[in-house]
Amino acid sequence: MSAETTTDWIKIVSSRLAADQVSVSEGERYRHSHDESDHSAVEPELVCFPETTEDVQAILETARQFKVPVTAFGAGSGLEGQAIPVQKGISLNFERMNQVLHFAPEDLLVTVQPGITRLTLNQRINRHGLQFPVDPGADATIGGMAATNASGTTAVRYGVMRDQILDMEVVLADGSVIHTGTKAKKSSSGYSVGGLFTGSEGTLGIITEITLKLHAIPEHTIAASCTFDTPRECAEAANSVLLMGIPVQRMEFVDAPSIKKVNEYGGYGLPEKHSLFFEFAGLTQSAIEDAQIAEELLIDQGAQNWHVAADAEERASIWKARHEMAYAYRHQPGVAVTGGDVCVPISKLPDLLEHGRELIETSGLEGGLLGHIGDGNFHTCIVYDPTSVEQKELAFGINDQLAFRAIELGGTCTGEHGVGLGKRKFQETEHGAALTLFKNMKQMLDPHNILNPGKIFE
Amino acid sequence: MSAETTTDWIKIVSSRLAADQVSVSEGERYRHSHDESDHSAVEPELVCFPETTEDVQAILETARQFKVPVTAFGAGSGLEGQAIPVQKGISLNFERMNQVLHFAPEDLLVTVQPGITRLTLNQRINRHGLQFPVDPGADATIGGMAATNASGTTAVRYGVMRDQILDMEVVLADGSVIHTGTKAKKSSSGYSVGGLFTGSEGTLGIITEITLKLHAIPEHTIAASCTFDTPRECAEAANSVLLMGIPVQRMEFVDAPSIKKVNEYGGYGLPEKHSLFFEFAGLTQSAIEDAQIAEELLIDQGAQNWHVAADAEERASIWKARHEMAYAYRHQPGVAVTGGDVCVPISKLPDLLEHGRELIETSGLEGGLLGHIGDGNFHTCIVYDPTSVEQKELAFGINDQLAFRAIELGGTCTGEHGVGLGKRKFQETEHGAALTLFKNMKQMLDPHNILNPGKIFE
Numbered sequence: 001m002s003a004e005t006t007t008d009w010i011k012i013v014s015s016r017l018a019a020d021q022v023s024v025s026e027g028e029r030y031r032h033s034h035d036e037s038d039h040s041a042v043e044p045e046l047v048c049f050p051e052t053t054e055d056v057q058a059i060l061e062t063a064r065q066f067k068v069p070v071t072a073f074g075a076g077s078g079l080e081g082q083a084i085p086v087q088k089g090i091s092l093n094f095e096r097m098n099q100v101l102h103f104a105p106e107d108l109l110v111t112v113q114p115g116i117t118r119l120t121l122n123q124r125i126n127r128h129g130l131q132f133p134v135d136p137g138a139d140a141t142i143g144g145m146a147a148t149n150a151s152g153t154t155a156v157r158y159g160v161m162r163d164q165i166l167d168m169e170v171v172l173a174d175g176s177v178i179h180t181g182t183k184a185k186k187s188s189s190g191y192s193v194g195g196l197f198t199g200s201e202g203t204l205g206i207i208t209e210i211t212l213k214l215h216a217i218p219e220h221t222i223a224a225s226c227t228f229d230t231p232r233e234c235a236e237a238a239n240s241v242l243l244m245g246i247p248v249q250r251m252e253f254v255d256a257p258s259i260k261k262v263n264e265y266g267g268y269g270l271p272e273k274h275s276l277f278f279e280f281a282g283l284t285q286s287a288i289e290d291a292q293i294a295e296e297l298l299i300d301q302g303a304q305n306w307h308v309a310a311d312a313e314e315r316a317s318i319w320k321a322r323h324e325m326a327y328a329y330r331h332q333p334g335v336a337v338t339g340g341d342v343c344v345p346i347s348k349l350p351d352l353l354e355h356g357r358e359l360i361e362t363s364g365l366e367g368g369l370l371g372h373i374g375d376g377n378f379h380t381c382i383v384y385d386p387t388s389v390e391q392k393e394l395a396f397g398i399n400d401q402l403a404f405r406a407i408e409l410g411g412t413c414t415g416e417h418g419v420g421l422g423k424r425k426f427q428e429t430e431h432g433a434a435l436t437l438f439k440n441m442k443q444m445l446d447p448h449n450i451l452n453p454g455k456i457f458e
Numbered sequence: 459m460s461a462e463t464t465t466d467w468i469k470i471v472s473s474r475l476a477a478d479q480v481s482v483s484e485g486e487r488y489r490h491s492h493d494e495s496d497h498s499a500v501e502p503e504l505v506c507f508p509e510t511t512e513d514v515q516a517i518l519e520t521a522r523q524f525k526v527p528v529t530a531f532g533a534g535s536g537l538e539g540q541a542i543p544v545q546k547g548i549s550l551n552f553e554r555m556n557q558v559l560h561f562a563p564e565d566l567l568v569t570v571q572p573g574i575t576r577l578t579l580n581q582r583i584n585r586h587g588l589q590f591p592v593d594p595g596a597d598a599t600i601g602g603m604a605a606t607n608a609s610g611t612t613a614v615r616y617g618v619m620r621d622q623i624l625d626m627e628v629v630l631a632d633g634s635v636i637h638t639g640t641k642a643k644k645s646s647s648g649y650s651v652g653g654l655f656t657g658s659e660g661t662l663g664i665i666t667e668i669t670l671k672l673h674a675i676p677e678h679t680i681a682a683s684c685t686f687d688t689p690r691e692c693a694e695a696a697n698s699v700l701l702m703g704i705p706v707q708r709m710e711f712v713d714a715p716s717i718k719k720v721n722e723y724g725g726y727g728l729p730e731k732h733s734l735f736f737e738f739a740g741l742t743q744s745a746i747e748d749a750q751i752a753e754e755l756l757i758d759q760g761a762q763n764w765h766v767a768a769d770a771e772e773r774a775s776i777w778k779a780r781h782e783m784a785y786a787y788r789h790q791p792g793v794a795v796t797g798g799d800v801c802v803p804i805s806k807l808p809d810l811l812e813h814g815r816e817l818i819e820t821s822g823l824e825g826g827l828l829g830h831i832g833d834g835n836f837h838t839c840i841v842y843d844p845t846s847v848e849q850k851e852l853a854f855g856i857n858d859q860l861a862f863r864a865i866e867l868g869g870t871c872t873g874e875h876g877v878g879l880g881k882r883k884f885q886e887t888e889h890g891a892a893l894t895l896f897k898n899m900k901q902m903l904d905p906h907n908i909l910n911p912g913k914i915f916e
Binding site for chain 2: 104105106107108109129148149150151155159160162163172176177178179180182183184185186187188189190191192193194195196198199200204215216217218219239242243244245246247282283284285286289290293343344345346347375376377406407410411412413414415416417418419423426427430431432433434435436437438440441444445456
């Protein structure tokens with residue numbers, strides 16, 4: 001694109017918004033050039049701060065006219081580069097579209113704008129005894145979580161982001177505004193397109209409104225942990241809890257090296273063995289019964305160090321430690337960390353976890369495995385020296401091998417982080433003939449490839 | 459289509475299958491001309507019985523070449539005419555593709571062919587302590603349930619058909635065979651197209667394989683019922699149970715006229731008042747606690763006749779009565795029955811139920827309201843004399859008014875029966891601009907309109 005044309009479209013977009021809704025400042029362009037992944041930063045040419053759906057339509061109209069890429073930006077907490085405007089153009093920041101539009105506690109529903117973050121939303125609704133439970137760790141925006149189909153520690157109980165969304169308002173590349181559903185809890189009307197836009201990473205349309213299911217805050221919550229000698233035993237024990245039908249609220253695996261790392265980082269004093277962390281929640285007697293039956297089942301299978309958190313404070317400390325695991329690796333000066341995100345049928349986890357530990361140990365690199373064992377989803381944290389090409393290749397090689405192995409085992413290259421840039425290379429292997437359908441859908445919905453170009457497809 | 463061309467394609471399809479895999483007999487054409495709805499029967503020109511995915515591909519290849527409509531047929535238990543080949547052509551009966559392909563109890567997963575029915579599947583897996591809980595009443599095929607996004611009495615706990623499907627094999631109109639997902643419990647890879655094919659009623663592709671989530675059979679189950687003076691009180695009380703976070707397994711509403719009707723039909727001796735039916739299930743103490751807390755909450759709100767089923771036999775009798783409600787209306791000689799299927803946010807139910815009763819009483823027709831109150835979904839059963847144009851118009855008018863009112867209230871014209879023929883007229887009102895997207899998707903996936911033409915769109 002020539003400099004003159006660039007000036008043209010920036011002028012036109014700017015003319016259609018208020019002066020403070022656009023920025024070409026170095027600071028804003030830098031802020032919108034990266035996320036929390038290790039993918040290379042690329043700066044947008046223009047940052048826009050839409051305040052209404054009509055603003056989004058106006059921006060897309062000009063983008064369409066000048067074939068300018070438009071990449072949505074939430075909190076910048078993504079882990080696969082989804083918010084990086086790799087082909088430059090416009091970064092669409094939703095921080096001003098952050099309102100609760102309609103809160104209906106009696107329907108366990110809330111309609112929000114995409115820029116609200118999950119913690120802000122919960123602050124607003126918790127006092128009514130309600131929660132929005134999807135918890136990816138970071139204080140991501142609801143729009144970003146919808147666009148990447150985020151999940152996290154509570155998916156084992158409540159499902160993923162896609163399961164929470166009843167309706168979305170989406171602006172399509174052609175400027176039309178659609179709703180993907182209704183506010184009824186279920187529907188068999190029309191084609192169900194909500195699940196398709198969820199997780200499409202802003203490549204099929206721009207989400208401007210989201211209606212979410214809410215859940216009652218459980219009356220009683222119990223956190224507990226235990227250890228095993230091997231990752232395999234952890235996976236097998238976790239699966240026995242699921243097969244028993246115990247409705248765990250969270251069930252997390254952390255390997256021994258990662259426990260050691262977070263102990264060093266935060267002084268948690270956790271037993272430095274392969275560990276499972278649990279949360280049981282519900283009506284009081286139910287939660288107590290769940291925890292007791294799980295304890296018996298786990299002890300039978302050789303669990304050691306069974307420990308129930310004494311109070312809410314200790315419970316919070318356990319989950320703080322769990323959330324700091326990845327950071328414990330990342331905080332070390334002078335190193336980079338790359339993370340995998342495989343998900344497999346649960347019976348395949350023991351093998352895959354063992355394989356993961358072997359790959360890390362053979363590589364000589366520092367690294368750990370941790371994740372959402374009840375979903376069959378785990379992450380790697382592999383530490384490497386970013387100045388060493390050899391180490392970087394080794395680190396990425398481990399994740400690549402795990403991803404291909406996960407697909408072979410009937411699983412996926414990404415359980416929750418999304419495709420973005422890093423998982424594009426696995427799409428053909430994972431999806432086969434369906435990839436042609438995906439490309440046809442992209443072509444139909446975004447014929448000029450202006451919506452987050454360069455993501456999902458190579 | 460000229461008679462000669464018809465002969466051509468019937469010959470070609472027949473030549474690609476075994477002799478017993480095709481039929482033009484009067485009996486088979488009649489069997490494939492209707493479902494359980496009151497929509498007019500239309501006979502296919504040819505009935506095919508595919509045994510493999512390759513058979514389906516071969517049939518679609520000829521259908522594409524000669525532009526012959528292809529309509530999938532499961533158990534014929536649909537309620538909106540989805541299986542009726544309204545533009546004739548081929549009826550594709552899946553009764554020979556009825557196998558369990560892969561049962562993985564350790565992963566709570568099963569992969570089946572579309573022609574297996576839900577009761578046959580449950581017979582196969584129940585002995586392993588597992589269940590496939592979606593229960594639309596009829597012994598529908600899993601393929602039919604996927605194609606219409608069926609649900610029923612247990613959706614309040616387990617979700618609808620779309621929530622149970624991890625992966626499908628789908629043959630597209632162009633002959634390609636795709637998989638919509640993997641066997642991992644969650645994924646953020648590629649575009650999520652599984653939810654789109656679910657509920658698309660065979661208009662976007664033909665489902666040839668389905669991987670379903672399974673659930674542990676609860677350790678303990680308690681059935682209970684109570685009555686209220688008005689439908690409004692029933693709806694408000696049901697919602698209070700949900701807001702309390704009590705994980706009911708079933709929660710059904712039946713109005714007083716329908717209770718009276720089923721008592722007459724089956725001699726159940728139920729109190730002839732507006733009623734709620736509950737099932738609580740889980741670990742033993744949890745289920746007992748759930749039932750006790752629900753009882754206290756309901757009595758506080760004026761519930762009468764609280765009754766807990768004494769044993770499994772009485773529990774089965776309650777659900778048998780519930781499933782026979784619609785039949786109690788239909789079995790009367792010389793009458794026809796039309797049924798609505800609206801679903802709204804739960805807070806809108808009291809008004810809509812009241813409105814429904816008023817419409818029925820004003821019409822002078824016999825009729826009842828019953829349904830899945832925990833989902834905001836209820837049905838009408840309206841009895842009319844099929845020889846009276848006036849009565850038929852009155853009966854259909856009630857359902858039309860309820861459907862438009864449900865859409866106004868943020869709900870949907872069909873909570874679970876699907877669009878088929880009867881709900882096409884509401885699509886524009888309910889989906890607005892999204893209807894253009896639906897049509898574009900249909901056009902992209904089925905450019906010659908050979909897949910179940912005449913359904914969903916008018």
